[in-house]
Amino acid sequence: MTSRRTRDVPSLVAKAREGDARSVARLISLVENGDPALPEVAAAMAPFAGRAQVVGLTGAPGVGKSTTTNELVRALREAGNRVGVLAVDPSSPFTGGAILGDRIRMQDHTADSGVYIRSMSSRGQLGGLSAATPQAVRVLEGAGCDVILVETVGVGQAEVEIASLADTTLVLLAPGMGDAIQAVKAGVLEIADVFVINKADRPGADATYRDIQGMLALGERGPNEWRPQVVRAIAAKGEGIDDVVAAVGKHRDWLESTGNLRRRREHRASAEISALALGTLRARIGDLSGGTALPLLAARVVDGEIDPHAAAAELVAGL
Amino acid sequence: MTSRRTRDVPSLVAKAREGDARSVARLISLVENGDPALPEVAAAMAPFAGRAQVVGLTGAPGVGKSTTTNELVRALREAGNRVGVLAVDPSSPFTGGAILGDRIRMQDHTADSGVYIRSMSSRGQLGGLSAATPQAVRVLEGAGCDVILVETVGVGQAEVEIASLADTTLVLLAPGMGDAIQAVKAGVLEIADVFVINKADRPGADATYRDIQGMLALGERGPNEWRPQVVRAIAAKGEGIDDVVAAVGKHRDWLESTGNLRRRREHRASAEISALALGTLRARIGDLSGGTALPLLAARVVDGEIDPHAAAAELVAGL
Numbered sequence: 001m002t003s004r005r006t007r008d009v010p011s012l013v014a015k016a017r018e019g020d021a022r023s024v025a026r027l028i029s030l031v032e033n034g035d036p037a038l039p040e041v042a043a044a045m046a047p048f049a050g051r052a053q054v055v056g057l058t059g060a061p062g063v064g065k066s067t068t069t070n071e072l073v074r075a076l077r078e079a080g081n082r083v084g085v086l087a088v089d090p091s092s093p094f095t096g097g098a099i100l101g102d103r104i105r106m107q108d109h110t111a112d113s114g115v116y117i118r119s120m121s122s123r124g125q126l127g128g129l130s131a132a133t134p135q136a137v138r139v140l141e142g143a144g145c146d147v148i149l150v151e152t153v154g155v156g157q158a159e160v161e162i163a164s165l166a167d168t169t170l171v172l173l174a175p176g177m178g179d180a181i182q183a184v185k186a187g188v189l190e191i192a193d194v195f196v197i198n199k200a201d202r203p204g205a206d207a208t209y210r211d212i213q214g215m216l217a218l219g220e221r222g223p224n225e226w227r228p229q230v231v232r233a234i235a236a237k238g239e240g241i242d243d244v245v246a247a248v249g250k251h252r253d254w255l256e257s258t259g260n261l262r263r264r265r266e267h268r269a270s271a272e273i274s275a276l277a278l279g280t281l282r283a284r285i286g287d288l289s290g291g292t293a294l295p296l297l298a299a300r301v302v303d304g305e306i307d308p309h310a311a312a313a314e315l316v317a318g319l
Numbered sequence: 320m321t322s323r324r325t326r327d328v329p330s331l332v333a334k335a336r337e338g339d340a341r342s343v344a345r346l347i348s349l350v351e352n353g354d355p356a357l358p359e360v361a362a363a364m365a366p367f368a369g370r371a372q373v374v375g376l377t378g379a380p381g382v383g384k385s386t387t388t389n390e391l392v393r394a395l396r397e398a399g400n401r402v403g404v405l406a407v408d409p410s411s412p413f414t415g416g417a418i419l420g421d422r423i424r425m426q427d428h429t430a431d432s433g434v435y436i437r438s439m440s441s442r443g444q445l446g447g448l449s450a451a452t453p454q455a456v457r458v459l460e461g462a463g464c465d466v467i468l469v470e471t472v473g474v475g476q477a478e479v480e481i482a483s484l485a486d487t488t489l490v491l492l493a494p495g496m497g498d499a500i501q502a503v504k505a506g507v508l509e510i511a512d513v514f515v516i517n518k519a520d521r522p523g524a525d526a527t528y529r530d531i532q533g534m535l536a537l538g539e540r541g542p543n544e545w546r547p548q549v550v551r552a553i554a555a556k557g558e559g560i561d562d563v564v565a566a567v568g569k570h571r572d573w574l575e576s577t578g579n580l581r582r583r584r585e586h587r588a589s590a591e592i593s594a595l596a597l598g599t600l601r602a603r604i605g606d607l608s609g610g611t612a613l614p615l616l617a618a619r620v621v622d623g624e625i626d627p628h629a630a631a632a633e634l635v636a637g638l
Contacts, residue, residue: 042626049623134627262621269617269627274604276631281600281638285593298588302581304368307361308453308588312595319600319638 007037013044016143024116024143031135032120042135048142050265052084053252056166057151063174064198068235068244069151075241076147077114084140084148085117088133116140131279134165134272164271167264168251170244172196173212175204189215192228194247200232200240226254281319288318326356332363335462343435343462350454351439361454367461369584371403372571375485376470382493383517387554387563388470394560395466396433403459403467404436407452435459450598453484453591483590486583487570489563491515492531494523508534511547513566519551519559545573600638607637 007030015023027045030037057072059065069085076083120133133150140148150166171192195212197205212230221227229247233240255261285294297311326349334342346364349356376391378384388404395402439452452469459467469485490511514531516524531549540546548566552559574580604613616630 039626039628042628046620046626046629047623049626050621138626265621266614266617269620269630270613272627273616273620273630273634274601274613276627277604277634278597278601280631280635282593282597285596294589294593295585297592298585301365301588301592302369302584304366307358307365307368307457308591308595309358309361310365311588311592312599315592315596316599 007035009037009040009044013041013142016139019113019144021113021116024139025118027139027142028118028120028132028136031139032132034132038135041139045135045138045142049138051141052137052145052148053248054137054148054150054165054167055248056169057149057172058153058169059172059174059196059198061153063172064235065151065153065172068172068196068198068233068241069149071235071238071241072149072244073115074238075245079245081146082114082144083116084137084143084145085115086133086136086140086148086150087117087119088150088152116143116145131275134268137165165268167255167261168193168248170194170196170248172198173208174199175202175208189219193226193251194244195228195230196240196244197230197232198235201234205232224258226251226260284319285315288315293318326354328356328359328363332360332461335458338432338463340432340435343458344437346458346461347437347439347451347455350458351451353451357454360458364454364457364461368457370460371456371464371467372567373456373467373469373484373486374567375488376468376491377472377488378491378493378515378517380472382491383554384470384472384491387491387515387517387552387560388468390554390557390560391468391563392434393557394564398564400465401433401463402435403456403462403464404434405452405455405459405467405469406436406438407469407471435462435464450594453587456484484587486574486580487512487567489513489515489567491517492527493518494521494527508538512545512570513563514547514549515559515563516549516551517554520553524551543577545570545579603638604634607634612637 009027009030012023012027016027027041029035030041035041057065057069066087069087073083073085118136120136137148137150169191171194173195175197197208197212199205200209209230209232216228216230229250231240231243231247233244235241252261255264288294289296293315297306297314300306301308301311328346328349331342331346335346346360348354349360354360374391376384376388385406388406392402392404437455439455456467456469488510490513492514494516516527516531518524519528528549528551535547535549548569550559550562550566552563554560571580574583607613608615612634616625616633619625620627620630
């Protein structure tokens with residue numbers, strides 16, 4: 001599938017560094033597909049880690065994520081930033097592809113060489129963000145992006161996962177969706193650095209605003225802790241977008257001045273390294289005894305001969 | 320916290336086998352808390368694995384999960400089954416507890432010695448099912464349950480995870496919630512063995528029914544594959560519950576006659592063993608070099624000195 005040319009990693013990296021969009025796209029494809037060249041790409045991108053502010057953007061379907069992303073890109077571009085967008089879609093094994101309907105709008109920016117836009121499916125991690133996303137972020141950092149927006153449909157887990165790879169997490173709400181309560185149930189209240197109440201001209205916007213502020217008021221936080229900002233916007237009219245950008249900038253300043261930026265990033269790197277190491281170990285477990293160890297133990301568990309804990313201990317001993 | 324008495328596992332197991340609800344509750348607490356006695360409990364329960372049909376029940380907030388569970392328990396009890404209910408709630412670190420408001424209804428059954436009801440929070444696995452859930456299922460099997468209902472609020476990932484521990488997965492929908500589309504987005508279409516369209520007397524129920532049937536018609540399946548059943552119910556009035564029970568029974572018959580019951584359970588046991596083994600390995604990674612190996616590598620990744628893949632390889636080599 002992958003031609004020899006696309007795997008010439010040093011050349012692709014050099015061109016991506018110069019801003020060549022096709023090379024950036026090819027590098028992301030290599031990491032997304034788990035290409036054998038992935039370690040080489042990862043190594044080449046290592047020096048550029050941390051160059052960009054990574055902004056996660058999530059929310060339930062229908063809150064206006066794509067429109068908001070679109071407007072944020074516009075505002076960030078106007079301020080002179082190079083911008084990367086990773087739209088991570090939950091993929092459906094049923095249709096075999098990602099749901100990209102509302103991604104079309106993003107084509108507003110396809111003629112702009114200062115914007116890289118990429119849709120990624122989250123295959124292999126149902127409902128979650130692709131393991132390739134952090135690598136794709138680093139490719140965009142290598143390509144000189146100042147801000148990288150990672151957008152994902154908020155269907156629970158993904159909303160929480162996005163916080164684990166972003167410096168700043170935006171949670172979009174819209175009036176009349178019972179969002180405040182849903183946010184609590186989904187654990188979103190804990191991960192949002194900035195709440196954006198989109199469609200703020202609709203009935204119920206004030207109630208949603210009050211609900212969120214009320215719930216934030218319940219949380220105890222120390223003097224050095226971030227208090228999530230709540231911003232109203234009407235993305236479809238471009239209103240409030242500057243306020244969102246300002247809140248994101250304010251959060252970035254807070255992260256830097258408190259040392260939390262580095263702490264968050266080290267925490268993130270730990271999680272990523274750990275996940276990669278466990279991926280390797282998972283593969284080794286799968287390969288034990290020519291791939292028969294795990295199925296045989298599973299059959300014994302089903303037969304009631306051994307319990308899963310004892311079976312797991314056997315596997316680990318066999319590594 | 321745990322008294323000596325509660326850790327007398329052989330005695331607790333013996334009493335649980337005789338149907339003592341308090342002993343069942345204590346055993347579940349031991350597995351839920353990751354008590355040092357957990358391996359002993361697991362070993363004691365091993366022989367009873369697979370005695371019950373495990374039925375997962377999920378759906379978005381507001382579709383009537385608790386009411387439906389309540390009515391299913393009633394119907395299953397009337398048919399002479401011992402029934403276990405595990406209600407897994409997404410816990411919020413913010414409030415420090417599970418959202419159990421609508422669990423109250425289940426108290427209808429607390430006086431019935433043939434029903435065990437247990438709420439479990441999913442702490443440690445944000446948005447997901449507790450790792451302790453499969454163990455709790457086995458405790459309930461040991462206590463003689465014929466059917467175990469595992470109910471979870473469907474907020475994405477949990478809906479998919481529930482299928483990985485259930486023999487039969489029920490997905491509840493309600494009219495007018497855009498459920499059909501949401502179901503596709505959340506990957507629910509792939510995991511449902513039975514769709515229950517609850518609140519079927521509400522406007523839009525027929526449309527939801529048609530949408531789901533339409534989407535099911537799009538899927539290709541072989542002659543030996545299960546075609547998900549779609550059942551209408553009004554749980555609040557007890558209507559349609561017998562149809563749900565019948566569909567669950569039909570699925571059970573299909574699972575057994577095709578050999579899929581064993582295949583599903585072996586697959587499930589594999590996943591559980593593998594997850595437990597990886598948990599052990601994760602802990603070992605965390606302990607490497609007195610707990611300093613991972614943080615030091617993470618700092619080097621943040622500094623751009625090493626990439627996460629190379630860092631992961633170092634960790635694995637150090638095990």
